Amino acid sequence: MSSVRYVLGIESTAHTFGCGVVSSEGVVLSNSKSEYVPKAGGIHPREASQFHAANASATIRDSLSVAKMDLSQIDAVAFSAGPGLGPCLRTGATAARMLSLMAGVPLIPVNHCIAHIEIGRVACKEDDPLIVYVSGGNTIVSAFSDGRYRIFGETLDIALGNCLDTFARALGLGHPGVPKIESLADEGKVFIPLPYVVKGQDVSYSGLLTMAIRKSKESDPNDLSLSLLEVAYGMLAEVTERALAHTEKPSLLLTGGVARSQRLQRMLESVCREHAARFHVVAPEVAGDNGAMIAWAGYLGLLKGQEIQVEKSFIKPKWRLDQVEVPWRT
Amino acid sequence: MADLKLIKRGAEAELYRGEWLGFDAIFKRRVRKAYRNADLDRLIRSTRTSLEAKLLSGAKRIGVPTPVIYSVDLHKTEIVMSYIDGTTLKKLLPDMGDAEINVIFSVVGDCVAKLHRGGIVHGDLTTSNILVINGKIFFIDFGLGEYTESLEARGVDIHLMRRALESSHYQSSRLAYQSFAEAYSKTLGDGAEEVLRRVGEIRRRGRYVDGGRCMVD
Numbered sequence: 001m002s003s004v005r006y007v008l009g010i011e012s013t014a015h016t017f018g019c020g021v022v023s024s025e026g027v028v029l030s031n032s033k034s035e036y037v038p039k040a041g042g043i044h045p046r047e048a049s050q051f052h053a054a055n056a057s058a059t060i061r062d063s064l065s066v067a068k069m070d071l072s073q074i075d076a077v078a079f080s081a082g083p084g085l086g087p088c089l090r091t092g093a094t095a096a097r098m099l100s101l102m103a104g105v106p107l108i109p110v111n112h113c114i115a116h117i118e119i120g121r122v123a124c125k126e127d128d129p130l131i132v133y134v135s136g137g138n139t140i141v142s143a144f145s146d147g148r149y150r151i152f153g154e155t156l157d158i159a160l161g162n163c164l165d166t167f168a169r170a171l172g173l174g175h176p177g178v179p180k181i182e183s184l185a186d187e188g189k190v191f192i193p194l195p196y197v198v199k200g201q202d203v204s205y206s207g208l209l210t211m212a213i214r215k216s217k218e219s220d221p222n223d224l225s226l227s228l229l230e231v232a233y234g235m236l237a238e239v240t241e242r243a244l245a246h247t248e249k250p251s252l253l254l255t256g257g258v259a260r261s262q263r264l265q266r267m268l269e270s271v272c273r274e275h276a277a278r279f280h281v282v283a284p285e286v287a288g289d290n291g292a293m294i295a296w297a298g299y300l301g302l303l304k305g306q307e308i309q310v311e312k313s314f315i316k317p318k319w320r321l322d323q324v325e326v327p328w329r330t
Numbered sequence: 331m332a333d334l335k336l337i338k339r340g341a342e343a344e345l346y347r348g349e350w351l352g353f354d355a356i357f358k359r360r361v362r363k364a365y366r367n368a369d370l371d372r373l374i375r376s377t378r379t380s381l382e383a384k385l386l387s388g389a390k391r392i393g394v395p396t397p398v399i400y401s402v403d404l405h406k407t408e409i410v411m412s413y414i415d416g417t418t419l420k421k422l423l424p425d426m427g428d429a430e431i432n433v434i435f436s437v438v439g440d441c442v443a444k445l446h447r448g449g450i451v452h453g454d455l456t457t458s459n460i461l462v463i464n465g466k467i468f469f470i471d472f473g474l475g476e477y478t479e480s481l482e483a484r485g486v487d488i489h490l491m492r493r494a495l496e497s498s499h500y501q502s503s504r505l506a507y508q509s510f511a512e513a514y515s516k517t518l519g520d521g522a523e524e525v526l527r528r529v530g531e532i533r534r535r536g537r538y539v540d541g542g543r544c545m546v547d
Contacts, residue, residue, distance in 0.1 A: 083538045143497075150497035154536065191369040200454045200474065200490035230367040237365050242341035246420075246458055246498070270365035275339075318538035322497075 078298020
């Protein structure tokens with residue numbers, strides 16, 4: 001497999017259709033994406049998948065053209081096989097299968113969560129960081145042990161990004177919600193108590209969201225935004241701190257779409273300082289869902305023979321992070 | 331109280347060892363967290379300190395070994411308690427054989443059942459929070475616990491322990507949980523089956539767990 005130089009990756013778990021090309025050195029050569037934005041409410045899986053189908057071809061072409069390549073130079077095609085929304089995953093998988101057959105190169109199924117972790121790890125050059133992975137769909141504190149990324153803590157219900165996005169919509173702040181809540185919070189002064197729910201290593205955001213929306217009628221939006229972020233991020237910081245103390249990992253990697261939040265970065269950096277751990281955050285270009293991270297995780301998997309026949313390349317909408325063998329790490 | 335020696339900087343508290351009226355004692359101080367909003371921080375530290383003190387002595391009263399409380403200071407958010415010269419189960423577990431694991435987790439199961447029967451959930455049953463000394467175990471760190479008899483809280487209590495076992499001690503987690511569940515059922519009696527069923531249900535509520543969210547068993 002030493003002949004593998006360039007891998008193309010397709011991402012389509014939720015609202016982003018992404019296509020990226022990476023080299024075997026972990027350099028991102030292109031990372032194109034198109035993003036489905038619902039007219040109202042959250043993601044509608046079927047509409048999102050139709051959006052992806054309509055934009056797949058242009059996104060893939062753009063990715064190859066930015067990388068200054070044509071399909072014949074690609075050595076393998078990776079796709080996000082899960083976890084995610086079924087209709088969206090199927091659209092990306094179909095595109096990836098087709099590319100793999102056209103180019104006559106291996107097809108590699110990639111776990112979306114693993115991709116978020118590995119793209120952060122290659123850039124920060126940390127061998128064994130504690131992982132905090134936060135996005136619209138996931139909230140996970142994880143560390144590598146015994147051949148897999150084990151889950152130390154996670155959300156018991158909705159994800160952090162989901163909680164904040166829904167609150168933003170309820171306040172009519174639009175999409176993307178997190179930066180808007182953060183700028184309101186910067187003006188907030190009074191802390192309004194909200195449900196702070198930490199259970200062991202886990203967090204729960206659904207009660208917090210309900211209460212925050214309920215209080216939005218009577219409270220100052222700046223104060224409420226401040227309080228929501230302090231409680232939501234504070235809960236995550238607490239379980240992160242506990243995981244750091246428990247695992248004694250030398251460093252922490254913050255990854256996923258919500259990793260772009262500077263307020264969250266500051267908070268976790270402060271946690272790291274107290275425990276003498278090095279703090280790293282994934283680069284903003286590869287923080288949210290993207291194809292390049294799939295390509296890179298696909299490359300790592302390919303080195304360990306994780307290619308799959310097209311006939312067997314099923315999607316796995318419920319593919320948990322801790323079910324995945326990680327043979328490229330020891 | 332002059333010579334306090336910092337022995338551990340945990341996630342939420344600093345532990346000092348020193349003398350308290352002639353007794354060998356641990357001073358557990360919940361320290362201010364710079365990353366947290368000051369009002370929220372104050373609230374969390376004082377509620378947990380007061381609750382932990384109540385639960386530590388409550389647990390002892392119903393026959394579950396815990397340190398003896400000497401003093402509680404809500405202003406300093408500090409609990410002074412007896413020093414237990416034990417080793418965490420986390421440290422001992424990797425070197426334990428199957429027979430030993432079976433014995434120790436049977437004791438854990440028995441104790442957790444007593445806690446639940448007495449209306450207490452621990453809230454953070456990791457192997458770091460169980461001290462072992464000459465085959466006897468002590469429970470510490472009740473800061474996330476509560477007085478409740480709800481089925482859900484009991485289920486979550488055990489679910490969290492099981493998950494902590496799987497993430498930190500994957501090799502022995504199955505056997506450990508089995509021994510735990512057997513002893514827990516024996517001590518708790520009739521209600522145990524319902525609690526353990528709920529544990530399975532809570533597990534399936536997790537994101538992307540096989541079996542789906544609404545299936546029963």
